[in-house]
Amino acid sequence: DQQVKQNSPSLSVQEGRISILNCDYTNSMFDYFLWYKKYPAEGPTFLISISSIKDKNEDGRFTVFLNKSAKHLSLHIVPSQPGDSAVYFCAASLWGGNQFYFGTGTSLTVIP
Amino acid sequence: DGGITQSPKYLFRKEGQNVTLSCEQNLNHDAMYWYRQDPGQGLRLIYYSQIVNDFQKGDIAEGYSVSREKKESFPLTVTSAQKNPTAFYLCASSSPGARGTDTQYFGPGTRLTVL
Numbered sequence: 001d002q003q004v005k006q007n008s009p010s011l012s013v014q015e016g017r018i019s020i021l022n023c024d025y026t027n028s029m030f031d032y033f034l035w036y037k038k039y040p041a042e043g044p045t046f047l048i049s050i051s052s053i054k055d056k057n058e059d060g061r062f063t064v065f066l067n068k069s070a071k072h073l074s075l076h077i078v079p080s081q082p083g084d085s086a087v088y089f090c091a092a093s094l095w096g097g098n099q100f101y102f103g104t105g106t107s108l109t110v111i112p
Numbered sequence: 113d114g115g116i117t118q119s120p121k122y123l124f125r126k127e128g129q130n131v132t133l134s135c136e137q138n139l140n141h142d143a144m145y146w147y148r149q150d151p152g153q154g155l156r157l158i159y160y161s162q163i164v165n166d167f168q169k170g171d172i173a174e175g176y177s178v179s180r181e182k183k184e185s186f187p188l189t190v191t192s193a194q195k196n197p198t199a200f201y202l203c204a205s206s207s208p209g210a211r212g213t214d215t216q217y218f219g220p221g222t223r224l225t226v227l
Contacts, residue, residue, distance in 0.1 A: 002154075009152070034215065043116075043202050043218030044155075089154060091216075098143045098162055098206060099170075100216055102155040 003027050004092050006103035014111050019077040021106050023090035028071065030092040030101075035064060035075045038087045038105070047088075048075070080110045115139070116219035118203050123224045125197075133188045133222045135203030144186035145204040145216065148172065155202065161186055190224065197226045 005024045013019045023033075031052035036044035050057040050064045050073070057064050063076045077084055087105045116137045125131045137144065143162045147155040157170030161180040175194025180186055186205075190197045203219040 004154070006154075036218075041121075041200075041221065041223065043118075043204075043220050046215055046217060049215060098160060099157065100145075102147075104152065104154040 002104070003030075004090060004101045004103040006088075006090060006106050008106050009104070010107040010109070012109045012111060013080045015082060016079045019075075019080045019084065019108055019110070021075040021077075021088050021090075021108065023073045023075075023103055025071050025073075025092050025101075027092070027094075027101075028068075029094055031095045032093045033064070033066060033073050034091045034093075034100070035062075036089045036091065037084075038089060044089055077108075080108075082110045082112050084108060085110045116203060116205055116217060118201075118219040118222050121220065121222060123222055125224070125226050127226055128192045130189055130191050131197075131224065133190065133201055133203075133224070135186045135188065135219060136184055137186075137203075137205045137219075138184060139205055139207065139217065140183070141205035141207050141217075142183070143206040144180070145206070146170075146176070146178065146186070146188045147202040147204065149200045149202060149221075158188065158201075197224060199224060 034049040035047040037047050038044040048059050048062050066073045087107045089105045090103045091100045093100050119134045145160040146158040156172050159178040161167035177189045201222045204216040206216045
């Protein structure tokens with residue numbers, strides 16, 4: 001049973017435009033969320049996180065939004081760059097828990 | 113500099129053989145994890161360990177075994193009982209943050225191919 005879902009397997013965006021990656025979760029007890037970026041044949045690298053006490057967290061070109069009532073989070077990348085082309089995973093965890101639940105990933109292609 | 117190392121990057125084994133994947137971290141993290149990634153799927157948790165000499169099964173532990181004799185090391189053995197061992201294996205460790213906000217850091221992965 002997939003508790004974290006990324007329903008778009010792929011996304012293509014023109015360079016300079018905004019990329020919006022979406023993630024839904026089913027467990028209302030999740031209260032910490034992370035985004036990872038992954039290149040082929042490499043391990044994921046941590047990008048940005050948000051805890052449930054916030055609805056927005058920003059780090060440079062990357063902003064994560066959390067809508068707890070909808071059990072939905074999104075990652076915005078502005079402006080998108082070709083080097084952002086990668087697979088993006090969202091993940092969720094319970095408060096104080098060590099276990100993370102990952103989505104299936106969205107492959108982002110930024111077209112020059 | 114600190115990080116997580118996995119070796120080797122590519123591993124080939126014959127069907128029916130056990131194989132052990134190495135994972136070492138020098139980040140002084142207490143918790144370590146093993147995930148498996150298959151095409152079109154997310155990361156699925158195999159085993160995790162929150163402390164030395166202790167580990168718990170994840171969602172897909174059947175056919176795998178682990179040990180945690182040292183804080184820095186968390187090797188994974190893929191046994192002959194694992195039905196579909198060919199996959200990309202990722203090791204991670206986590207650092208405790210404020211208010212339970214652990215962040216996981218991943219190694220570069222090992223691609224295992226069983227012939």
